[in-house]
Structure formats: structure tokens, C-alpha cells
Amino acid sequence: MTTFDFVQQLLPAVEVIAQAATPAYPNGPQQEQPLWTLFVFPAFMLAILYFVLFRPQSIQRKEMQKMIEESKIGDRVETSGGIVGTITNIRDKTFIIKTADQTKIELLKGYVNRVTREGKEASTSSPATSTQAASAKS
Numbered sequence: 001m002t003t004f005d006f007v008q009q010l011l012p013a014v015e016v017i018a019q020a021a022t023p024a025y026p027n028g029p030q031q032e033q034p035l036w037t038l039f040v041f042p043a044f045m046l047a048i049l050y051f052v053l054f055r056p057q058s059i060q061r062k063e064m065q066k067m068i069e070e071s072k073i074g075d076r077v078e079t080s081g082g083i084v085g086t087i088t089n090i091r092d093k094t095f096i097i098k099t100a101d102q103t104k105i106e107l108l109k110g111y112v113n114r115v116t117r118e119g120k121e122a123s124t125s126s127p128a129t130s131t132q133a134a135s136a137k138s
Helices: 002-023 037-068 127-137
Strands: 074-080 085-091 093-099 105-107 110-116 122-123
Touching: 037 110, 085 105
Parallel strands: none
Antiparallel strands: 074 085, 074 110, 085 093, 093 105, 110 122
């Protein structure tokens, strides 16, 4: 098969595509839309993006910050690495937690996932994790 034969076979398909791509205005070209209409859809999409992604994340971050600020000595904490312990000392940016009888760990406050108070739990983890923690206590 030569190149010429190949082009002849493709020619009907190219004509159909070209006809579909040309606008069919029986009464002449349509009137252009105002420029501000180009910005309506992107603005709407950005608003949805804000309320679906960024706003919930901001609320969760504020709740986490509040939970960490309200922590006090004696609260049990769970870290993002899975370490569980009791707060023995609070510093500016860190907690010192006791994990066993003679084991104390200095931990950055940003690595705390959950704080458990006496009989009350302040958590930013998923409901499944809270259910697993509740069943583990039983």
C-alpha cells in the first residue's frame, strides 16, 4: 500500500470531520456573548471547590488546634505514628508523654491525632477509628 492509497482511503473521513467542525449558521454568525459570562462558570467552580475541599479542611485544622491547646496534664494522647501515652508535661511546641513505667517521649504537638480526657474523647480521627477504639476499651 502506497502513501497515495492511504491518503485516498482517509479522505472521506477527513471531509466528514471538516464538515462537522465548520459551524452551520443559516442566518449568519450569532451574536457574541458579553465578556463577563466567561468568568461565571470558573467562579462557580472555584466556589464549589472552596466549599467542598478547603472549608472542611480549615474547620478540621481549627478543631485540631483547639484540641491541642485545651490539652492538660493527665490526658491520654494518640500520635499519628500509633504511640499512645499520658501527658506528663506541656511545653510551647511539645508534649512529654509517658508510654510505660520508665518511658517518657517528647512529642511535637502537631503529631497528636487524638486526645482522650476522663470519660470524654476529643477526636479528629474518622468514625471507624473511634469505633475501633471504643471496642478495644471494652
